[in-house]
Amino acid sequence: MKALSSISLFIAGIVILLVSSSLFIVDEREKAILLRFGEIVKADYTSGLHFKIPFVNNVQLFDARVQTLDSPPESYLTKEKKNVKVDSFFKWRIQDVRTFFISTGGNMSRASNRLSQIIKDGLRAEFGKRQVQEVVSGERKDVMNIIGGFANTEAKRFGIEILAVRIKRVDLPSNVSNSVYRRMEAERQRVATELRSQGQEQSEKIKAEADRKRVVTLAEAFEKAEKTRGEGDAIATNLYAKSYTKDGEFYRFYRSLSAYTNSFKDKGDILLLDTKSQFFEHFGGSSAKK
DSSP, rough: OOHHHHHHHHHHHHHHHHHHHEEEEEOOOOOEEEEETEEEOOOOOEEEEOOOOTTTEEEEEEEEEEEEEEOOOOEOOOSOOEEEEEEEEEEESSSSSHHHHHTTOOHHHHHHHHHHHHHHHHHHHHTTTTTTHIIIIIIIIHHHHHHHHHHHHHHHHGGEEEEEEEEEEEEHHHHHHHHHHHHHHHHHHHHHHHHHHHHHHHHHHHHHHHHHHHHHHHHHHHHHHHHHHHHHHHHHHHHHHHHHHHHHHHHHHHHHHHHHHHSSSSTTTOOOOOOOOGGGGGHHHHHHHH
């Protein structure tokens, strides 16, 4: 009885082992291939639970997530044969797991090394077509786009998709850096001088126009004032003439009063004149004149 129980347990263990060996799970973050004695049988598994033949088939799982490879800085020659040190990285993922396994043996490190060499070749080719100033400032984005397209085409041979190639920084040797900075500084100084001269020219034009308008306005105002003054003097002379012709005696009396007012408007004013002079003819009234 005891022997029968042991046999049952042994058989149950074998069944459990066979069942567990027949099942495998593919995570949604993974890609899987089914091998039979090293030959690929199936490579299009979706995530979930799957079956295989125990001891005949084996399964290899690969990370399907986006991988980032941060390459160490490398030196490249520009069009002027000057060295620049480029720090870059790229992002990739497995697209075709069958091709990936055949071309790299499923080795992620080997795949990274091959991709790294592709990126270096692309950088070397693109930097060799451009001058230092272009790769430092103006055309870095173009370089990244071109290398990304080139690398993605090459990576498809390995079942890999290149998602992005990015250049973090481009460092120059000290002598090249100083030369570039001096050139950039001279260019900025030239632009600043040109803008200042344009501003000075505009300023002189505005000042000249303002001075011209000022002179014209003053001349017009002076002309108008003189004209108004002349018209006023003419009207006053005409009124004086009309008043004098109406009553000459009263006009002389009024003018004498005005002269007295202007002459003796302050208490301290002293004027020594003969009372019989013409200036005082109206001081004694009409009887004085008689």
